Each structure stands twice: as structure tokens, then as C-alpha cells.
Amino acid sequence: MSFKKPGENIITFYRGRFAPSPTGPLHFGSLVAAVGSFLEARSRGGEWLVRMEDLDLPRAVPGAADDILRTLDALGLHWDGELMFQSARNEAYRAALAELEKLGAVYPCACTRREIADSALSGIDGPVYPGTCSGGLPGGRSARAMRVRADSGAVGFDDGLQGRVSQMLATEVGDFVVRRADGLFAYQLAVVVDDAEQGVTHIVRGADLLDSTPRQIYLQKLLGLPTPAYMHLPVAVNERGEKLSKQTLAPAVSVANPVGALFDVLVFLNQSPPSELIDADPGSFWKWAIAHWRAGRLPAVRSRPRSRVKALE
Ligand code: GLU
Numbered sequence: 001m002s003f004k005k006p007g008e009n010i011i012t013f014y015r016g017r018f019a020p021s022p023t024g025p026l027h028f029g030s031l032v033a034a035v036g037s038f039l040e041a042r043s044r045g046g047e048w049l050v051r052m053e054d055l056d057l058p059r060a061v062p063g064a065a066d067d068i069l070r071t072l073d074a075l076g077l078h079w080d081g082e083l084m085f086q087s088a089r090n091e092a093y094r095a096a097l098a099e100l101e102k103l104g105a106v107y108p109c110a111c112t113r114r115e116i117a118d119s120a121l122s123g124i125d126g127p128v129y130p131g132t133c134s135g136g137l138p139g140g141r142s143a144r145a146m147r148v149r150a151d152s153g154a155v156g157f158d159d160g161l162q163g164r165v166s167q168m169l170a171t172e173v174g175d176f177v178v179r180r181a182d183g184l185f186a187y188q189l190a191v192v193v194d195d196a197e198q199g200v201t202h203i204v205r206g207a208d209l210l211d212s213t214p215r216q217i218y219l220q221k222l223l224g225l226p227t228p229a230y231m232h233l234p235v236a237v238n239e240r241g242e243k244l245s246k247q248t249l250a251p252a253v254s255v256a257n258p259v260g261a262l263f264d265v266l267v268f269l270n271q272s273p274p275s276e277l278i279d280a281d282p283g284s285f286w287k288w289a290i291a292h293w294r295a296g297r298l299p300a301v302r303s304r305p306r307s308r309v310k311a312l313e
Helices: 027-041 064-074 090-102 113-119 185-195 207-223 257-266 277-281 282-292 307-312
Strands: 015-018 049-054 106-109 119-124 126-128 147-149 152-158 163-168 178-179 202-206 229-233 236-237 303-305
Touching: 015 027, 015 202, 027 049, 027 202, 027 229, 027 257, 027 282, 049 064, 090 119, 090 178, 090 185, 090 207, 090 257, 119 152, 119 257, 147 207, 152 207, 152 229, 185 207, 185 229, 185 307, 202 207, 207 229, 257 277
Parallel strands: 015 049, 202 229, 236 303
Antiparallel strands: 106 147, 119 126, 147 178, 152 163
């Protein structure tokens, strides 16, 4: 598989991205990832792409993708180049899976969720697959998912904010799914294929994905794709410590007061915006934010209550 613009992947070149899933409107939590990735890119003179992760169509909410894109636009979060939609990328995922099959890195798995839950130890992200099908499908059973064999060594990387992260894939995650039982390609595979296709050099996203990164680096290595630089921002949580999300009923970002929402994100990310910035128009807001963005001030924690922002105002 070829990397789109290898010649551009030099030290001075920066291409970031924001990759929302269209499961609902943009809310404060997703706005943190959008603004953080945008400012990190723009303050370094880099490009910023948007990719709609609408691969998981059963979970996609009709109209949510358009709604997210309209909101980004209204907030002045203007992206470079073409939008990418994962729903149009099945061919590329299939090619990547074929590559993994050629390497002998994947195997079909017949296990149901319940069978796995009954015999697995729990790992960093759900049950660690006990390896039931790794030596071949049990007699009379047919393949449901495809799994990649996890290597027994450690996979590590230096996160731009969270520091050194190291994971033993085999014992902490286990052999993981790259094509699901419902036939859809798994997020872990799609994200790796797409980041490479788009020539993304720097990934800034929420720390809820920190534990997924070693799986993604592992797949990059298997597929011979470059590993981007990673920076995982704190996830906004409510008073009960739950991630702000559609499930925890996080309200949609209001486009009626775009700068209000953006201002709150800067406070959340310790950028100390001056109080008069809240009355600025989006153009002046971004001018200030890009000029004053300091990655060194970001809170190096995995999560942070959003209420802290309110208290600081
Ligand atoms: N689509 C994922 C999400 O909304 C983000 C994927 C990524 O940034 O790698 O949680």
C-alpha cells in the first residue's frame, strides 16, 4: 500500500486531522478534539483535514454528519482539501485485510461475545481474547470475525502530552478484531489505513483513544505504513467522572454563540484566554487563539471535569 505523499512527510511538514463519528451533534467533548487538533496544526503552519468516521453505519444517526460539518463551518473550523468519508473506503480496508492475510497475521474467529466473556480475563479495553480460534476454527463452526495476532512484545510510543506509553498487546489486549462479525471493518484497521492514505503526520485527539494507539501502531508496522506523532488531550468528564458524550446527554454545541463554546475549550485546555475574547467575532478569536496557542500549557492528564471551566470563568 502506498503512502500518499511520501515526499512531503519531512520534519517541517505538518498535517493534522479531526475524525468525528456521526453518532450525534458536536458537543463540548468532541469540540475539544476539534479545536486542539486545529490549533496545533494552524499554529505550526500545518494543514488540517476532516474525516467523517461513518464506518459504523448501524450506529450513525441520520443527519449527524451534515450537522457536525455545518457546526465546524459555523465555528470557523475550516478544513483543507477534500472531506473523507469512511463509508466510501471499503475497497481500501479490504486491500489492507488481504495484505494482513498474506502475512499470516490474521485468522478467522468463530467465537460469540458470550463465549469470549465466559472464558476471558479482562484487559485494558474489554476481555482479552483467550485465543480459542488462533490455531484454526473448531470443527463445525464458521468464521464470524477476523482477528489479528497480537505480538508478545511491548508496543510503545512517546505521546506529545501524556508522555511514554507502553503496552503488552498480547496480555493487555489480546488478538483483536479487524473485521467484525457483522462484516464491518473495525475502527482500529480503518483509522490506520485512512491516516496513511491522507498523509496525516500528527494526530491530536482525546485520551479515551490512548489505549488504542499501540494497536494502531502495531497495524502500521505490519502494513508498512508510517507512524504519525500522537498527542492525546484530556477528555472532558461530568461531575460523575463520565465522559461527555451522547450517552451522558452532553448538549450540542450552540452555533448561536460560537465564540462562547470555543472560549470554554481554550479555558479547558489551560490557554488562559483574556476575558474580552468572549465578545470577539470568530475571525478575531481564531487570530488570538492561533497566535497564543501553547502546547506546553496543556493539562497532562487523561480526563478533566468540564465543571472546572465553569468555575474558572
Ligand atoms: N472517530 C473517533 C471518535 O469520534 C475518533 C478517531 C480518532 O481520532 O482516531 O471517537
